[in-house]
Amino acid sequence: GAVVSQHPSRVICKSGTSVKIECRSLDFQATTMFWYRQFPKQSLMLMATSNEGSKATYEQGVEKDKFLINHASLTLSTLTVTSAHPEDSSFYICSANPRGVSDTQYFGPGTRLTVL
Amino acid sequence: AQSVAQPEDQVNVAEGNPLTVKCTYSVSGNPYLFWYVQYPNRGLQFLLKYITGDNLVKGSYGFEAEFNKSQTSFHLKKPSALVSDSALYFCAVRDISVNNDMRFGAGTRLTVKP
Numbered sequence: 001g002a003v004v005s006q007h008p009s010r011v012i013c014k015s016g017t018s019v020k021i022e023c024r025s026l027d028f029q030a031t032t033m034f035w036y037r038q039f040p041k042q043s044l045m046l047m048a049t050s051n052e053g054s055k056a057t058y059e060q061g062v063e064k065d066k067f068l069i070n071h072a073s074l075t076l077s078t079l080t081v082t083s084a085h086p087e088d089s090s091f092y093i094c095s096a097n098p099r100g101v102s103d104t105q106y107f108g109p110g111t112r113l114t115v116l
Numbered sequence: 117a118q119s120v121a122q123p124e125d126q127v128n129v130a131e132g133n134p135l136t137v138k139c140t141y142s143v144s145g146n147p148y149l150f151w152y153v154q155y156p157n158r159g160l161q162f163l164l165k166y167i168t169g170d171n172l173v174k175g176s177y178g179f180e181a182e183f184n185k186s187q188t189s190f191h192l193k194k195p196s197a198l199v200s201d202s203a204l205y206f207c208a209v210r211d212i213s214v215n216n217d218m219r220f221g222a223g224t225r226l227t228v229k230p
Contacts, residue, residue, distance in 0.1 A: 006159075034217060034218070042222070042223075043206060043220045043221060043222045043223050044160075044206070044220045045220075046217055046218070046219070049217055091157075093159050093160065095160075095218075104165070105218055106162070107152070107159045107160040107161075107162075108159050109158060109159040110157070110158065110159040112157065
């Protein structure tokens with residue numbers, strides 16, 4: 001089946017630094033990738049939709065200058081948390097739509113970000 | 117916009133008993149419905165989906181779900197629960213006529229006791 005990887009799986013950083021999270025579709029091309037964040041004991045909240053070669057579409061309330069998304073190729077999307085603060089600590093999960101398949105999303109294993 | 121409700125935060129069942137995890141949805145167009153399971157500190161694992169066709173959908177690990185259009189429900193079921201089924205379950209909906217993003221329910225924690 002389709003596999004989506006995320007790197008790193010865990011990251012701890014100091015407040016004020018920037019962190020980049022990678023999301024890769026390993027065995028398929030993904031024209032669309034999605035970024036979610038999940039707080040403890042809560043559901044996934046969609047942050048943004050990333051389309052290859054174009055600007056990401058952010059959900060209401062998500063700061064696009066803080067959460068930079070780049071979808072430079074059909075297999076890679078990156079999320080950069082700029083000037084991270086402790087309130088940005090969360091579980092970040094990406095998902096990808098295989099090219100030509102609109103009904104299925106495949107999820108990555110998630111990245112645990114802890115900002116000290 | 118599409119939305120999903122999971123009315124139960126927690127479901128407890130004894131091993132070997134049937135289990136049901138409830139989900140209702142709201143979309144303006146035709147729904148694509150999904151169930152995912154999440155284990156601690158892990159991403160989501162796909163269980164099953166309803167796109168079209170037979171209202172009873174069978175998925176991974178013996179789970180099934182029934183699409184009920186009149187009740188706008190998509191409850192997850194399993195005839196005989198296992199302790200290893202204990203996890204967090206999410207129902208999700210996509211309204212393909214609007215866009216491609218998926219909306220998740222709040223999640224239901226299933227605990228199966230031996």
